[in-house]
Amino acid sequence: MTLLAIEQLNVWFDLDGGRQLHAVRGVDLSLDAGERVGLVGESGCGKSTTVLAVMGLLPPNASVSGRILLDGKDLLEQGERSMVPHRWRDVAMVFQGAMNALNPVRTVGDQIREPIELHGIATGERAQARVGELLELVGIPATAGARYPHEFSGGMRQRASIAMALACKPKVLLADEPTTALDVMVQAQILQLLMSLSDELGLTLLLVTHDLPVVAQTCGRAAVMYAGQIVESGPIDELFHDPRHPYTRLLFAATPDLVGTDEVVSIPGAPPPLDRPIQGCPFQPRCPAAFDRCLQEDPALRPVSAFHRAACHLNEVAAGMGRGVR
Amino acid sequence: MKRGDYVVKRVVFALITIFVAITLNFFLFRVLPGSAVTNIARVPHASPQLIHSLEREFGLDKPKWEQYLLYLDNLAHGNLGISFADQQPVSQHIRQDLANTIPMLSLGTVVAILMGLVSGVVAAWRRGGLGDYASSGVALFLYSFPTQWLGLMLLIFFAGLLPAGGMSNPFAFNQTYVQHLEDLLRHMILPSLTVALTLYGGYTLIVRSAMLETLGEDYVLTARAKGLSNWAVIRRHALRNAMLPTVTLIALGLGSIVGGFILVEVVFSWPGIGQAAYEAVVQRDYPMLQAVFLVLTISVVLFNLLADLLYLKLDPRVSE
Numbered sequence: 001m002t003l004l005a006i007e008q009l010n011v012w013f014d015l016d017g018g019r020q021l022h023a024v025r026g027v028d029l030s031l032d033a034g035e036r037v038g039l040v041g042e043s044g045c046g047k048s049t050t051v052l053a054v055m056g057l058l059p060p061n062a063s064v065s066g067r068i069l070l071d072g073k074d075l076l077e078q079g080e081r082s083m084v085p086h087r088w089r090d091v092a093m094v095f096q097g098a099m100n101a102l103n104p105v106r107t108v109g110d111q112i113r114e115p116i117e118l119h120g121i122a123t124g125e126r127a128q129a130r131v132g133e134l135l136e137l138v139g140i141p142a143t144a145g146a147r148y149p150h151e152f153s154g155g156m157r158q159r160a161s162i163a164m165a166l167a168c169k170p171k172v173l174l175a176d177e178p179t180t181a182l183d184v185m186v187q188a189q190i191l192q193l194l195m196s197l198s199d200e201l202g203l204t205l206l207l208v209t210h211d212l213p214v215v216a217q218t219c220g221r222a223a224v225m226y227a228g229q230i231v232e233s234g235p236i237d238e239l240f241h242d243p244r245h246p247y248t249r250l251l252f253a254a255t256p257d258l259v260g261t262d263e264v265v266s267i268p269g270a271p272p273p274l275d276r277p278i279q280g281c282p283f284q285p286r287c288p289a290a291f292d293r294c295l296q297e298d299p300a301l302r303p304v305s306a307f308h309r310a311a312c313h314l315n316e317v318a319a320g321m322g323r324g325v326r
Numbered sequence: 327m328k329r330g331d332y333v334v335k336r337v338v339f340a341l342i343t344i345f346v347a348i349t350l351n352f353f354l355f356r357v358l359p360g361s362a363v364t365n366i367a368r369v370p371h372a373s374p375q376l377i378h379s380l381e382r383e384f385g386l387d388k389p390k391w392e393q394y395l396l397y398l399d400n401l402a403h404g405n406l407g408i409s410f411a412d413q414q415p416v417s418q419h420i421r422q423d424l425a426n427t428i429p430m431l432s433l434g435t436v437v438a439i440l441m442g443l444v445s446g447v448v449a450a451w452r453r454g455g456l457g458d459y460a461s462s463g464v465a466l467f468l469y470s471f472p473t474q475w476l477g478l479m480l481l482i483f484f485a486g487l488l489p490a491g492g493m494s495n496p497f498a499f500n501q502t503y504v505q506h507l508e509d510l511l512r513h514m515i516l517p518s519l520t521v522a523l524t525l526y527g528g529y530t531l532i533v534r535s536a537m538l539e540t541l542g543e544d545y546v547l548t549a550r551a552k553g554l555s556n557w558a559v560i561r562r563h564a565l566r567n568a569m570l571p572t573v574t575l576i577a578l579g580l581g582s583i584v585g586g587f588i589l590v591e592v593v594f595s596w597p598g599i600g601q602a603a604y605e606a607v608v609q610r611d612y613p614m615l616q617a618v619f620l621v622l623t624i625s626v627v628l629f630n631l632l633a634d635l636l637y638l639k640l641d642p643r644v645s646e
Binding site for chain 1 (some may be wrong): 543544545547548549550551552553554558562563566567570611640641642
C-alpha cells in the first residue's frame with residue numbers, strides 16, 4: 001500500500017535578477033509502507049530539494065507545484081500550514097552526518113525530548129524515560145542524554161539524530177546523506193542501525209545519497225536522479241544488473257570495487273545548468289550513446305519491465321529491434 | 327573541574343590587566359609635558375619659592391619611582407589623592423559622579439539592549455522584507471549620528487517639554503521622596519534617550535547579523551523539521567546561539583560607555599563622571615583625571631570578565 005506519494009513535483013528557486021532555477025522537474029516517486037527506497041544522484045541533482053519539499057522546509061525563495069500525498073492526503077494543498085501538523089509526527093528526518101544538526105548549546109537529551117513534549121507524546125518523567133529508551137534503541141547509554149553534542153563522536157551524534165527522528169514514532173523517515181562524512185566503519189554501523197530499525201518498527205525509509213553501494217546494501221528499490229528529474233527507477237537488482245539509462249550504468253562503473261580489477265571510470269562533463277531551459281535529453285552532452293533524437297526530444301520515463309522504468313530513447317530503439325541497451 | 331579552572335584563569339587575568347592599567351595610568355600622566363603646577367605658576371608674581379613649595383606639597387619633587395610606590399600605597403587604601411581644583415578628596419568626587427552617571431547610563435543601555443534585541447531579531451527573521459529595511463535603515467541612521475548632535479537635536483525639540491539639563495530642579499524645595507524621584511526621572515529622560523538611541527543602532531545591527539548567522543545553521547532547520555513554531559525556533563534554538571557573539575560585543579561596549587558618554591553629560595550638564603573627566607582636563611586636575619581613567623579601565627576589564635563568565639553560562643563548549 002502506498003504510504004507516501006510524490007506526484008509531478010516541481011521546485012523553482014527565484015534567483016537574483018529575476019532568473020529562476022528549476023531544481024526539481026516533475027518528480028514522481030512513491031513509497032509503500034515499510035519499504036526502503038534509495039534516491040541517488042550527484043550533488044545538485046535535486047535530491048535534497050525533493051526531500052526538503054516533502055518536509056515543507058524549502059527556503060522562502062522556492063515555489064513548489066505538484067502533489068505530495070501522505071496516506072492520500074495532500075501536504076502541499078495549503079502550503080506550509082498543511083504540512084506542519086505532520087512534521088516529525090508522521091514524517092521525520094535525519095540530516096547529513098557532517099551537518100550541525102544538533103544545537104551545540106543544548107544537551108542531546110533535551111533535544112530529543114523537545115518533539116516528544118511538543119507533539120504531546122509524553123511529558124515530565126515519562127518523556128525523560130522515553131528519551132532514555134530511544135537512546136538505548138540506537139545504542140547509546142541512556143545517561144549520555146545529559147551530555148552536549150560536542151562531547152559526542154560523529155557516529156554517536158548521528159545515532160542521536162536518529163533517536164531524535166524516532167521520538168514521535170513517525171511512519172516515514174527521510175534520511176538525507178545520513179552517512180556522509182562518517183568513516184567507513186561508522187558508516188556501516190549507521191546503515192545497519194537504520195536497516196534494523198526500519199525492520200523492527202516497520203518504518204518506511206527514503207534514503208538520499210550520492211553513494212550507490214550504500215543504496216544497494218540498504219534498499220529494495222531505488223530512483224536515480226539527474227538534473228532535477230528521475231531518469232531511472234526500479235528494484236535494486238534490476239538497476240544493478242540491467243541498467244537501462246546510460247547515466248545509471250556510468251554511475252555503477254564510477255564506483256570503485258574492492259578487488260580493484262576494473263578501472264574506475266569517471267563521467268566526463270557536468271550536469272546542465274538548471275536556470276535556463278534544457279533542449280532535448282539533459283544527459284545528452286555527457287552521454288556516450290547520444291544520437292540525433294536526444295538533441296531534439298527529452299525522453300519520458302517509460303516502463304522497461306514490470307517495476308523498472310527509464311527515461312532513455314535508446315530503450316525504444318532497442319525495443320524496436322528486440323534487444324536491450326548494452 | 328575545568329569550569330572552575332576557567333573562572334580562576336579569567337579572574338587572575340582580569341586582576342593582572344587592572345594592575346598593568348594602574349601602572350600605565352600613573353606613568354601616562356607623568357610623561358605629559360607640563361606639570362600640575364605649570365598653570366598655577368603662570369599667575370603673575372609666582373616666585374620660584376612658591377612653585378617649589380607647591381611641588382613639594384603635591385609630592386612632585388620626589389623621584390618618579392617613589393611617587394609610583396606612594397601612588398600604589400594610597401590606592402590600596404582607597405586614597406585617590408586631593409583634587410587640584412578644589413582641594414577635596416578625589417574619591418568622594420568619583421563616588422558622587424558614579425552615583426549620578428550609573429542610573430542614567432543604565433536606563434539608556436537597558437532600553438537600547440531590549441529595543442536592539444527585538445528589532446534585530448525581527449529584521450533577521452524578515453530578512454529582505456519591509457520590516458528588515460525599516461529597522462536596519464533606522465539602526466544604520468542612528469548608529470552613524472554623532473552622539474552630541476543627536477543630543478542637541480533632542481534638546482532643541484524637547485527642551486521646555488522636558489528639563490534641558492542638570493539632575494534636579496534647583497527651585498524645588500521640601501520635596502517628598504517620590505517627588506524627588508519623579509523630578510530625577512524627568513531630568514533623566516533626554517540624556518538616557520540620547521544614550522539609548524546611540525547604542526540602539528549598533529545593537530540592532532549586531533543582533534541582526536548574529537541572528538542571520540544562526541538562522542542559517544542546520545540545527546535551526548532541524549528545529550523547524552521537528553514541527554516547532556517560528557517563535558519557538560527563535561526562542562529555543564536561534565536566539566541563544568545568536569546571543570554568544572552579541573553578549574561579547576555588548577559587554578565590550580558597556581565597559582566603554584561609562585566613559586564614552588562625556589559628550590552626552592556635557593550636552594545635558596549631567597554631573598556625572600564624563601562631565602568630571604571633561605572638567606578635569608580643562609583644569610589640569612591630574613588626581614581627578616587619573617581617578618576617572620582608573621574607573622574607566624577597571625570598568626572595561628570588569629565588563630570583559632563579566633562577558634567571559636556569561637559565555638561560560640551560555641556556551642557549554644567554552645571550558646574545553
